Amino acid sequence: MQSVRDDIAFMRALAEEGTQTPLLGGGVMALAGLIFGGASMVHWMIQSEILRVSPWFFMVNWISAGVIFGIICTLLIRRTNQMPGATSPVNKATSSAWSAVGFAIFATFLSITAVAYVTKSDAVFYVFPVMILALYGAAWTVAADMSQKPWIRGVALASFAAAVGMGLLAGHPNQMLAYAAALVLLALVPGLILLRQEPSDTI
Secondary structure, eight states, rough: HHHHHHHHHHHHHHHHHHHOOOOOOHHHHHHHHHHHHHHHHHHHHHHHHOOOOTTTTHHHHHHHHHHHHHHHHHHHHHHHHHHHTTTTTHHHHHEEEEEEHHHHHHHHHHHHHHEEEEEEEEGGGHHHHHHHHHHHHHHHHHHHHHHHHHHHHHHHHHHHHHHHHHHHTTTTTHHHHHHHHHHHIIIIIIHHHHHHHHHSSSO
């Protein structure tokens, strides 16, 4: 019985810590929304012939965004890892979830590119925004469960809904415009909110 009581006390402490420890990494999310939202806008402008450039610029646009994000993200993660609360269970779990999402997105991009090359069709890229927003929803769900913050759960649900919306817009000329808006609302804005809540010296 004492062992059971200790286990319950331990789980209660973890839950209470999750509600008291600020979530870190908001800067990374804000950066992702800003850079990839901007890249989505550029993609839409090329599709709409507002920008008249070579078709190869589609790939240049996304690769450049990925490289820029990777460099700045690495610096932000180093900063975040030195902040108070970085080693708390809530932040370790959330960081792990977003890290997994990052690798999944990269693997998905390579996989979709391979499919497009083999099938000689770029229609498969319509699925990319769907998968990314679904993965965002999964990571935000982990963050909501660990932090017990209702507004983050709302962001998670909105991400899942946006993924369905991207599916309905597949092939539509404004899909990437809608995707840019989704990244601003579901990555940039929540990231800025979390960034403002990060501790300066102590928790």
